[in-house]
Amino acid sequence: MIALVIALVVLPLVGAAAHLLGVRTHAAGLLSAAGGAGALGCALALAVLTTRNGPYRALSGFIYVDPLSAFFAITVAIVATLAGLGSIGYVQTEQERGELSPVQVKLYVVFFALFAALMLASLEAGNLGLLWVLVEASTLASAVLVALEARSSSFEAAWKYIIISSFGVTIALVGTLFLFYASSALALDATQRLSWAELFAHAHALQHDSLKLGFLLAVVGYGTKVGLAPMHTWLPDAHSEAPSPASAMLSGALLNTGMYAIIRFQAIAGVDLGRYTHRVLLVFGFTSIAIGALFMVRSTNFKRLFAYSSIEHMGIIAVALGFGGTLGYYGALLHTLNHAIGKCVLFLCSGEIVLRYRTRVATRVRGLLGSAPLLGVVLLLGSFAIVGSPPFGLFLSEFTIVRAGFASSGPAFAFLLLALLVLAFIAFMRTTADMTVGGSGSDAPAETPSMRVTSAFPLLAGLAMLLVLGVWIPGGLNDLIMHSIGAIT
Amino acid sequence: MQSLSASSIEGVLLDLSAVMMLLCAFACLGSKLFDRYVAYYALQSVVLSFAAAVVAIHLGSGALWALAALTLAVKGIAIPLATRRFLLHRLDLRRDVALSTGLSTSLILGAFLTVFAYLAIRPGTLPHALVASAVVPLSTAVILLGGLCMVVRRHTIAQLIGWLILENGVFLGAITLVATFPFIVEAGIFLDLVAAVLIMITFVSGLAQRLATAAAPDLRELRE
Numbered sequence: 001m002i003a004l005v006i007a008l009v010v011l012p013l014v015g016a017a018a019h020l021l022g023v024r025t026h027a028a029g030l031l032s033a034a035g036g037a038g039a040l041g042c043a044l045a046l047a048v049l050t051t052r053n054g055p056y057r058a059l060s061g062f063i064y065v066d067p068l069s070a071f072f073a074i075t076v077a078i079v080a081t082l083a084g085l086g087s088i089g090y091v092q093t094e095q096e097r098g099e100l101s102p103v104q105v106k107l108y109v110v111f112f113a114l115f116a117a118l119m120l121a122s123l124e125a126g127n128l129g130l131l132w133v134l135v136e137a138s139t140l141a142s143a144v145l146v147a148l149e150a151r152s153s154s155f156e157a158a159w160k161y162i163i164i165s166s167f168g169v170t171i172a173l174v175g176t177l178f179l180f181y182a183s184s185a186l187a188l189d190a191t192q193r194l195s196w197a198e199l200f201a202h203a204h205a206l207q208h209d210s211l212k213l214g215f216l217l218a219v220v221g222y223g224t225k226v227g228l229a230p231m232h233t234w235l236p237d238a239h240s241e242a243p244s245p246a247s248a249m250l251s252g253a254l255l256n257t258g259m260y261a262i263i264r265f266q267a268i269a270g271v272d273l274g275r276y277t278h279r280v281l282l283v284f285g286f287t288s289i290a291i292g293a294l295f296m297v298r299s300t301n302f303k304r305l306f307a308y309s310s311i312e313h314m315g316i317i318a319v320a321l322g323f324g325g326t327l328g329y330y331g332a333l334l335h336t337l338n339h340a341i342g343k344c345v346l347f348l349c350s351g352e353i354v355l356r357y358r359t360r361v362a363t364r365v366r367g368l369l370g371s372a373p374l375l376g377v378v379l380l381l382g383s384f385a386i387v388g389s390p391p392f393g394l395f396l397s398e399f400t401i402v403r404a405g406f407a408s409s410g411p412a413f414a415f416l417l418l419a420l421l422v423l424a425f426i427a428f429m430r431t432t433a434d435m436t437v438g439g440s441g442s443d444a445p446a447e448t449p450s451m452r453v454t455s456a457f458p459l460l461a462g463l464a465m466l467l468v469l470g471v472w473i474p475g476g477l478n479d480l481i482m483h484s485i486g487a488i489t
Numbered sequence: 490m491q492s493l494s495a496s497s498i499e500g501v502l503l504d505l506s507a508v509m510m511l512l513c514a515f516a517c518l519g520s521k522l523f524d525r526y527v528a529y530y531a532l533q534s535v536v537l538s539f540a541a542a543v544v545a546i547h548l549g550s551g552a553l554w555a556l557a558a559l560t561l562a563v564k565g566i567a568i569p570l571a572t573r574r575f576l577l578h579r580l581d582l583r584r585d586v587a588l589s590t591g592l593s594t595s596l597i598l599g600a601f602l603t604v605f606a607y608l609a610i611r612p613g614t615l616p617h618a619l620v621a622s623a624v625v626p627l628s629t630a631v632i633l634l635g636g637l638c639m640v641v642r643r644h645t646i647a648q649l650i651g652w653l654i655l656e657n658g659v660f661l662g663a664i665t666l667v668a669t670f671p672f673i674v675e676a677g678i679f680l681d682l683v684a685a686v687l688i689m690i691t692f693v694s695g696l697a698q699r700l701a702t703a704a705a706p707d708l709r710e711l712r713e
Contacts, residue, residue: 062673129674136681140688147692152699159692163648166685167639167655173678174632174659181667191671 001049001056004042005063008073009121011038012080016113025095025105029088030454032113036081039120043073048476051483057126061195064126067483071333072260073123074480075340078465079252080116082341082458086348087112087245089455093355094243099149108148108243115141115249119257128176129194131261132169135225139165142254145246146238157234157241164234168224172261175217179268182210196264200488203271212276215269218262219280225258227311228284228318229291236295239307240360244351247303251310251347252340259317259336266321267488282322282413288315289420296427302353302362305431306346309386312424313339316401319417323404329485331400337477338393338469342386345462349378352455353435362431366438374451376436378459383432385466387425393469499547503665506540507627509533510661511603514634514654518599518641519592523582526650527569530657534564537657544664552672553664559679560660568653568686575690576646580697587643595641599634606630624665631658645693649686656682 015032019025047070050056055066091108094100100108118141122134139162147158176194183193183206192198199206224231239247262281270277292312299305313335320332350360352375357365369376385392398421405414513533517526538560545553576582590598606629635655639648663670670678 127671127674129670130677133674133677133681136678137684140681140684143688143692147695150695152696155692155696155699159645159689159696162685162689162692163639163645163652166652167636170652170655170659174662177659177663177666180670184667194670194674 002058002063004045004049005056005058005065005124008039008042008046008077008124009117011035011042012084012116012120013113014038015084016110019106019109025109026088026092028109029084029091032109033081033084033088033454035113036077036084036116039116040074040077040081043070043077043120046070047074047480051479055197055487057197060191061197062127062130062191063124064195064197065124066487067480068260068263068487069123071480071484072256072336073120075256075337076116076119076123076253078337079249079340079344080120082344082462083245083248083252083348084112084116085454085458086248086351087243089452090243090245090351090355104148104150107144108246111141111144111148112246112249115145115246116253119253122257123260126196127191127194128179128196128199128264131196131264132173132176135172135222135257135261136166136169138254138257139169139225142242142246142250145249146242148243148246149241151241154241157237161234161238164231165225168221168231170221171224172218172221175214175219175221175265178210178214178217179206179265182206182214196268199268200271203268206268206272208272211269211272215265215273215277216280218265219284222258222261222265223284226255226262226314226318227258227288228314229288229311232288232291232311235311236299236304236307239310239347240301240303244303244347244354247306247350248344248347251307252344255310255314256336256340259314262318263321263332263488270324270489278322278324280322281318282409285315285318285320285322286413286416286420288312288318289417289424290315293420293424293427296424296431299427299431300362301360302365302431302435303347303350303360305362305428306343306350309424309428310339310343312420313343313386316398316417316421319413320401320404323401323408323413325404325408326482326485326489327400327407328404329489330481331397331404333481333484334400334469334473335394335397338397338466339386341462341465341469342382342392342394345378345459345466346382346386348455348458348462349375349382352451353379362435365435368436372451374456374459378463379432380436381463382459383429383436385463385470387428388421389425391470392466394466396470396473499543502543503540503624504627506536506543507624507631507661507665509536510540510631510657511627511634514631514638514658515596515599517650517654518634518638519596521585521588521592523577523585523644523646524573526585526647527572527577530650530653531565531569533654533657534560534569537661538565540661541664552675555672556664556675559676563679563683564653564657567683571686571690572646572649576693580694582646585642585644585647587647588641589643590641595637598641599637602633602637603630606633625662628658628662628665631655631661634658645689645696649689649693653686 012035014035019028118138125131143162227235295308388394388398513529517529538557541557607626610626638651
């Protein structure tokens, strides 16, 4: 078991280590993706073992793996594998064009791997202090990726990202502090008082006021990382300026890691505070959906459009957690997985479009179905998937969430959610439909490099997964989600 | 864990340190020279490490002694030196002109925040606090002032210092409210802090090279 726990974190680093030892970029990239796939294998094994034998604890609670950690680890590992594959072609093309120097490529490979490994490590941390340390560390690793292309705009985005996120995460540290303080009447030692499992077991005996304060501060703090409005302002800049495979990681993995931390805090606080935690998440969730959808209406940069859509989806997940109940949590977890895969596909696709058209402005990309059929099809289907149309997985998870709304909070919230989803649908499709089938009149791409297998595979694999998840939820996944819900309620 | 009463010698020293830290934060808010920002931050960190040492004596805790030493070495010496050397001198920065409010306005705002901190967190609301004194509201005030510094100052370096002040406030709160997190967690927090400062310094110099200024109001390329 401990071998799996370690391998999950070490495997994504293999490619970067090989690159530092002199393996060429292409081979190192393949190795990185293979490491991601290996990590996925470990995560799946952990999922099977923890659903069967219960949570695994080691090192006096510093390591704690339960089905919820395994579920999020699977999500992150899938994204890391797909984005790792997508990176190979992206980085090589940029390097051939002289946009990236060998040093920058090295930085990319190393920090991409660190980013993935730190996120996976944070999902295995059972100690809330350690969780904080790892989440902040993953922020720092990803900030380097955002600044990688070294334009003034990417430095600007990276600065905004690092200063706002560090500020936010520091607030989460204060929240952790208050939670630690809330347990001071308990007969536990300092390490146990930060251990999630101990805190959850003693949640009813925590001191009420500081628990409430700790939960609020944690939601605001980690919510900054999740991109919940109004703490979302770094998100569109960072997502649009980062190299596209890194954007896929930010959107598909980093945001979920932040949400994971919020879920952990909500589980502890929910025991004593009950509906209060739900109300807090509903407020942040609906604000995020509304802000995301409204800004999608006026986004002209397609990477920013995807970024605002991420804010919207994180809002949907927060709302689902706010609806609560088995149905709400089920929808939230399913949506986490679906959104991660869908957004990963879309950002990887956007990377290929940026490489061809050398622009991020949506109006300058037209008739993609004609000029690059594969990208056109992927963008169109990916867009349909992400706005929640059947038969893709996001339809199913959003439908579950709406049902949870009817069941728990009455029709008003559910209808509000539906209305916002419709707005998001229109705003998103308006832009991407024009990009794929709109008339010509745009700058046709100067050169049309043929697509690499390593770039095409993650797009198609991701879409296939979304399609499968839309029509069939494997029994194992269902078990894993149900056990995850069991672990936090 | 026994409480420190406000009248014991340690309690008085701790109160005094907290007030000193608040004054440093105010001094930073009331200054316009980059050199001063860094100097006040360094002073504040030295006082923080002194406060940690006081609690360490009181509790006889080795971990807290280590924390005090780390604070002095990293926050009191290394970070100010690095900021001065790699940013202020290399980029030849002297006066901060990117203020969004006047100095007096920001000082008045700071005063309001301090009052707010006292009203919001009265010592009486914290039954199990390690220190039965004014340190917790004071540390809250330092946190708020650090945040204010990040908001009203728009130069990237001022924002960096503001964040560091905020971080100091969190630490002051931590050592008085709960003595300390497990040491391994504290060490991790320090590691993150150092890495964050290094990366931020790189970003600021990268920005300065490309824009010939690193003032946040000039960062408007990404505005829609």
